[in-house]
Amino acid sequence: MPRIAIAPCSKPHDYEESVRRAGGEPTIVDYKAHPAADLVSTFDGIVLAGGADVLPSIYGEAAHSTFGAAEAGRDEYEIELVRRALEADVPIFAICRGIQVLNVALGGTLMQDIPSEVANALPHDVREPRFAIAHDVWMTSGSLLERLMRERIEEGDDAPVNSRHHQAIKQLAKGLVVSATAPDGVIEAVEEPGRRFCLGVQWHPENFYRTGEFSALFEAFVKAAQR
Numbered sequence: 001m002p003r004i005a006i007a008p009c010s011k012p013h014d015y016e017e018s019v020r021r022a023g024g025e026p027t028i029v030d031y032k033a034h035p036a037a038d039l040v041s042t043f044d045g046i047v048l049a050g051g052a053d054v055l056p057s058i059y060g061e062a063a064h065s066t067f068g069a070a071e072a073g074r075d076e077y078e079i080e081l082v083r084r085a086l087e088a089d090v091p092i093f094a095i096c097r098g099i100q101v102l103n104v105a106l107g108g109t110l111m112q113d114i115p116s117e118v119a120n121a122l123p124h125d126v127r128e129p130r131f132a133i134a135h136d137v138w139m140t141s142g143s144l145l146e147r148l149m150r151e152r153i154e155e156g157d158d159a160p161v162n163s164r165h166h167q168a169i170k171q172l173a174k175g176l177v178v179s180a181t182a183p184d185g186v187i188e189a190v191e192e193p194g195r196r197f198c199l200g201v202q203w204h205p206e207n208f209y210r211t212g213e214f215s216a217l218f219e220a221f222v223k224a225a226q227r
């Protein structure tokens with residue numbers, strides 16, 4: 001059974017449950033107990049989970065007034081995890097804050113506050129219930145994401161998603177391609193083609209483990225982690 005590391009987060013239950021139902025064995029890791037250097041040889045796949053904002057100084061910007069920092073050390077830890085995982089081609093599934101960490105780790109930047117920076121922005125920060133549908137995403141035809149979601153997409157390339165973020169990718173990192181956008185232009189998913197599995201989504205697919213809307217994503221990730 002593939003061993004899946006889930007980067008530290010405050011509410012791990014739905015991530016663990018999604019990984020378990022997809023056939024993986026989840027472990028919550030943290031930078032004290034699990035140095036990033038050891039992780040890629042101990043685990044078969046890595047989930048980067050939700051959380052607070054990435055320090056803007058890491059991508060060379062001053063902090064916006066709405067900035068809320070992650071716990072000290074978490075940004076650096078997860079960025080190192082991404083680099084080492086990509087080096088070893090260990091599958092990565094990056095969720096919410098995770099897609100932002102992935103983009104920053106590869107040299108991209110973040111939009112620090114969607115309501116201040118996007119005219120006519122859709123509601124991207126709908127907190128309750130956690131599986132509430134906030135907006136659609138348009139998937140890029142032929143992308144890994146679109147191929148995995150094909151059976152669930154009813155019309156065109158749209159899928160309804162939940163949304164709990166006020167930041168998003170601004171400048172896309174080299175090597176990543178956009179695999180979904182919201183109708184207001186906000187980047188909602190990216191992937192790195194040619195990898196065993198490197199997918200980032202800005203929504204929270206783990207919150208749908210009971211109803212299975214996004215279980216194909218977790219299943220493909222765990223399958224790619226099988227050695």
Ligand code: MN
Pocket residue numbers: 123124135162163164165182186188202203
């Ligand atoms: Mn959104």
